[in-house]
Each structure stands twice: as structure tokens, then as C-alpha cells.
Amino acid sequence: MIGMLFRSQLRNVLRSRWVYVHAGFFAVLGETLYQAGGSAAGMQVAMMNIVLIVLPLIAIVYGAIYVHGAREFYEVLAAQPVRRRDIFVSSYIVVGGALAGCYILGAGIPLAVHAETCADVASAAMLVAAGALLTLVFTAVAFAVAIGIHDRARAIGAALMLWFYFSLLYDGIVLYLFYALSDYPAEPFALAFTFLNPVDLARIALTMQFDVSALMGYTGAVFEQLFGTGLGLAAAFAALLLWAGVPFLIAQRLFTRRDF
Amino acid sequence: MKAFPLPGFFARWMLASAILCFAAQATCAARTIRVDRGGAVPSVAAALRLAAPGDDIVIAAGRYEEGGLDVLCRVTIRGEGNPMVTARGRGGVFIVRANGVSIRDLAVGETGRSDIEDRAAIKLVGVRDCIIERVTVRDAFFGLYLSKSARCTIRDCVITRRATNESSSGNGIHSWSGDSLLIENNRIEGHRDGIYLEFTKHTFVIGNTSIGNVRYGLHFMFSDDNTYERNVFTRNGSGVAVMYTHRVHMRGNVFSRNWGGAAYGLLLKEITDSEIEDNLFEGNTTGLYAEGGARILVRDNVFRGNGWAVRLMANCTDNTFTRNAFLRNTFDVSTNSTSSSSAFRENHWEAYRGYDLDRDGIGDVPYRPVRVFSYIVAKNPPAIVLLNSFIVGLLDVTERVLPTITPIALSDARPLMQPPRGRRP
Numbered sequence: 200m201i202g203m204l205f206r207s208q209l210r211n212v213l214r215s216r217w218v219y220v221h222a223g224f225f226a227v228l229g230e231t232l233y234q235a236g237g238s239a240a241g242m243q244v245a246m247m248n249i250v251l252i253v254l255p256l257i258a259i260v261y262g263a264i265y266v267h268g269a270r271e272f273y274e275v276l277a278a279q280p281v282r283r284r285d286i287f288v289s290s291y292i293v294v295g296g297a298l299a300g301c302y303i304l305g306a307g308i309p310l311a312v313h314a315e316t317c318a319d320v321a322s323a324a325m326l327v328a329a330g331a332l333l334t335l336v337f338t339a340v341a342f343a344v345a346i347g348i349h350d351r352a353r354a355i356g357a358a359l360m361l362w363f364y365f366s367l368l369y370d371g372i373v374l375y376l377f378y379a380l381s382d383y384p385a386e387p388f389a390l391a392f393t394f395l396n397p398v399d400l401a402r403i404a405l406t407m408q409f410d411v412s413a414l415m416g417y418t419g420a421v422f423e424q425l426f427g428t429g430l431g432l433a434a435a436f437a438a439l440l441l442w443a444g445v446p447f448l449i450a451q452r453l454f455t456r457r458d459f
Numbered sequence: 460m461k462a463f464p465l466p467g468f469f470a471r472w473m474l475a476s477a478i479l480c481f482a483a484q485a486t487c488a489a490r491t492i493r494v495d496r497g498g499a500v501p502s503v504a505a506a507l508r509l510a511a512p513g514d515d516i517v518i519a520a521g522r523y524e525e526g527g528l529d530v531l532c533r534v535t536i537r538g539e540g541n542p543m544v545t546a547r548g549r550g551g552v553f554i555v556r557a558n559g560v561s562i563r564d565l566a567v568g569e570t571g572r573s574d575i576e577d578r579a580a581i582k583l584v585g586v587r588d589c590i591i592e593r594v595t596v597r598d599a600f601f602g603l604y605l606s607k608s609a610r611c612t613i614r615d616c617v618i619t620r621r622a623t624n625e626s627s628s629g630n631g632i633h634s635w636s637g638d639s640l641l642i643e644n645n646r647i648e649g650h651r652d653g654i655y656l657e658f659t660k661h662t663f664v665i666g667n668t669s670i671g672n673v674r675y676g677l678h679f680m681f682s683d684d685n686t687y688e689r690n691v692f693t694r695n696g697s698g699v700a701v702m703y704t705h706r707v708h709m710r711g712n713v714f715s716r717n718w719g720g721a722a723y724g725l726l727l728k729e730i731t732d733s734e735i736e737d738n739l740f741e742g743n744t745t746g747l748y749a750e751g752g753a754r755i756l757v758r759d760n761v762f763r764g765n766g767w768a769v770r771l772m773a774n775c776t777d778n779t780f781t782r783n784a785f786l787r788n789t790f791d792v793s794t795n796s797t798s799s800s801s802a803f804r805e806n807h808w809e810a811y812r813g814y815d816l817d818r819d820g821i822g823d824v825p826y827r828p829v830r831v832f833s834y835i836v837a838k839n840p841p842a843i844v845l846l847n848s849f850i851v852g853l854l855d856v857t858e859r860v861l862p863t864i865t866p867i868a869l870s871d872a873r874p875l876m877q878p879p880r881g882r883r884p
Contacts, residue, residue, distance in 0.1 A: 418840055
């Protein structure tokens, strides 16, 4: 049964042009950045900046639109002898998987083609992995929001607000706190705040890959101690997975209890 | 001959050879003394005992295990077939105490380390007009050590060691209280400081390469009126640091790949009335850092791919930056003050987004090189974790359009559209 759910939704998703546009966008972006910058490292840094802003936005908006677009489909299915959890899980995996897969394919090709050294390959792999995880995180957030809010316009508005919060507002608040608490040692606090925002977590884990920790002085050394080790990186990725898992569970709970 | 005579004996033959030198000066013409392990003079020490002023000592190929060799009269010591004179880890090798000595074409080294004395492969003590040329120094605590010496030349020497930390090694070329030295075309690797000058004036440091030293590639203090030209300082633990000095001239040097939390391409502390011209700063955490500098002219340099190209502390006054090129640096200029008494004019900034309507090569809108984020970080270091974030990008854009936080005085009113063609090779 769940297999059939997968197949029909996947066909549905792949029929829409947007996933191909998504893949094409990152492929063209990567190639353009390489042509403009001329080095693999430069391309990766520039790509990181764009990925961190664009990827959450696409995932959250597409996820919210998908859930609301599939509303009648869900209603029909909910009337059938199908477990609601199966409907939810299959539709999350299809949307998150399609977006993440397209990103991996689209960004992966130029990154792989232009990687020159082992360090390039490692940081490219990190960039792809972090991007894919961010996609999963924001798809889950989008599902939670779209299932929780019945009105389509309000749901998309709320999704955009969340994107705005994670990408911009949160860092603004942090910057304010740095000033407000400038008399205290801020590093432990800075470390903690990183883990409370998936975008920041991905950004710092990636930034550390590009050997800029030396630039970051004492704070950089503190971060390097964490993210420079395999264990620290694993912790960062585990935290990202947790960031996908928690909204996923909330969304699932909302979905199974929702009165369609 | 024992390699290391007892102190009493040592003092006696020092006195004897001094007298001999003095006597010989009055009587003989210059001779050549050949040192050969199987010959009549089997050791350098024996040759030095025989030597009179003006003599040549020629050392044949081979390994001579000798140390504590005092050179007490004006001789030329020269190797044939690259002999090695080694102290086998038990102290310094040559100690020159006479004027006009030259040492050429040989290898010296293996002094071992000491925390009590400054062991050096070749030490010049209170002498003038000495020449050290084409000498290879291997694994010496200090390589060439000049103390109160003047008008000496060190040329074409290669000085290497594998120091692991600052206390396990001395400096490659070290001069304390010197005057009018010429340090030219040497290569120094793996020491504590590559070249260290203290109270050393009117000195030319030209064409040297200082790589991979544990602390600084070049380090000087209280060394006025010196010229540094065409040297390469790369991959040193903390780059180059120069302090408390007036009238420094630095031209055509390369400061590159000094990368690390406390590494600087060139760190200036209390430097005044100096010129920094035609240098290349590439791939350093901080290209040029200035603290308490005054009346420094920074001209025709290229800053490329540094974390911070220039960090100018608030206590710097009346410095001028002109015709420099700033390319691909994370931050071009950073300062911790909202006012600035240093002038920037006619530099090329890669990040400049202005236009040039009259096509005279000079941008029509001023450029403010201090990004608001670099200012925030200078004030509040932990904020660096926001590097590469969206909000920082937005802040920079807003600040560029309408500056409110960054020092308005610190701006280049006449930015060059193209990088200036320097006199750099």
C-alpha cells in the first residue's frame, strides 16, 4: 500500500516542472560561479552563501504549496483504509527526497567537475550534504506549518515568516545580544546559539571547512575545536537531523489528528 | 689535538696565538695554510694557531669535528669541496674576534642547544669589515650571530634547522647592536626568527628568503634607518613583526601565506617615518597590521587574498595609503575607531562598485573600505560567527548606501578603476 502511495506521489511531483528547475538552477549557478571566480574554493564559498539563503526558501515554500495542493488527494485517501501515518510519511519523503535529490544532482555536478584537490572534494561533499539536510529540515517545517494552518494563504505567509526568522531575524537578535552582553565571555553563548538555528549550524560547519577559522580569532579557535574534529562535525549533522526530526514528528502528529 | 681543550689550556693558546698573530703581522707576508685531515695541518684549530694576519686558511673536503674555534687575527677561511666543520652538539663553532675576517664556501653547524649561552655556528663579536659568504649552516642553535659588529656582509648563505617550538631554536641571522651591515641573498628556514635585528642601524637586508620559521620571518626592534628589499617571507609561524623603529624602508618584498590565529604578513608596532612600497601581501590572515604607527607611507603594494588586508588601530596617525591594489580580501580595511587620521587616496579596490563617467581612470564616487561588519567585529570579536550570514550582507549593503556606523573620514575619495601598474617585477 505504502509503495503505491510513494509511486503515485512521486509521479505527481516529477510531473511538475519545478523540481527540474530546482536542479537546473543549482547546476547553472555552480557553473556560472566557477566561470566568474575561476577557482573551486571561490565557487564553493559563493555557492554556500546562496545555498544557505535560497535552499531553505525553496524548501519551505514548495513544501507548503505541495501540502495545500495535495489537500483533496489527502481527503480522498483519508477516506480509504490507509493508515494516515503512511500517507504523511510517503508524502514527506517524496517531497523532501525530490528536492534534496535535485539539489544533490544539480549542485553536485559542477562541484564534482571542478573539484581540483582532495580538500575541494571534502568541502564539496560537505556543501552537498549540508544543503540536502537543510532541505529536509525546511521541508519538515513547511509540512508542520501547512498542516497546522488550514488557510492556504496564511500557511504560506507563516512559512515565509519562519524562513525570514531563521535566515535573518535570528542573526539580528544574536548580534544585538552580542552587544548587550559584550561584558561577558560570549563564546559558550555563541556556540549554543549556533545549534538553535539550522541555517547558522550549516553555515558555521561549512565556513569552518573553508579554512577561515584563523580569521575568526579566539572565537574561531573555540569553534574550530568543535567543528574541526570528526566528532564535532558528526554532532553538527546530528543536530541538523534532529532539526528535521522534531518538525517532522510535530507535522505527523498534526496530520494524524487533523479533521479533514 | 683534542676537539675541546680544557679552559686553562684554551686560555693559554688563545693568548699565545694572539701574540703570534701580532708578531707575524710585523714580519711575514701572507701565506696559505692548507687544512687536510691527513696533511701537516690536520685541524682548523691548528691552522688558526699558525695563522698570521692576512693569511689564507684553505680547508680541504671532509668532516672536521671541532668547536670553540676563536679567530683572533685577520684571516680568510675558505673551504674547498665543501668541508663541514661541526661541533657535534657541544657548542659554537667559529667565534670571530678580529676585524676583516672572511669565511667562505664551507658548511658549519650542529651546535646543539643551550639555555645558558647563545651558541652559534659563526659568532662575530665586536668586529668590523667581516665577510661571511656561501656558508651552509646546518642545525645550529643560532646560525650567524653578530654582536656589536659593523660593516659586515653576510651573503649567499643557507641556514636551516628544524625547530619545533620557540625555545628549541635560536635565530637564523641575529644581530645585536650592529651598524651598517649587508645581509644579502640568504635563505633561512626552520629557526625561531629568520632574521632578528636589535639596535642594528643603517643595515641593508636584500634578497633573502625566510621560510617556515617558528616565530617571525623577520623581526626587528630599535633598528633605525634600515632598508629591506626584495625579500620573501613566507609560511612563518607569525609572519613578520617589526617594532619601535624609525625610518624603515621596505621595498619589493613578498609577505605570503602567514596563516594562523596570531599570524601577520607584516605587523608594525610603533613604527614611524617609514616607507612601505611595492610589496606583495598574499594569503595572510592579516596582511598589514599597524599599531601606533605614524607618518608611514604605504604605496604601490598589492594586497591579495588576505583575511584582513589592512588593520589599522586607532592609535595610528598621519599614515598615507596610496596606489595600492586590494584584491579578493575578506576585509579590505578594518579599524576600531570611528574617526581616522590616516589618508587613503588613489588605491584600487576590487570591491568598488562606483563608476567613472569622465573616463580619467578615477572613480567618481568615494569608496569606503571599512565594511560595517569588520567594524562590528573589531569592536565585538565574537560577532565574527555571523561571517557569511544574510544579515551581515544586508548590513553591508545598507551601510554602503547610507553610512552611519563606519568611519566616514576613512574613505578613498579618488579610487582607481584599474589596479596601478607598480614597479614590482
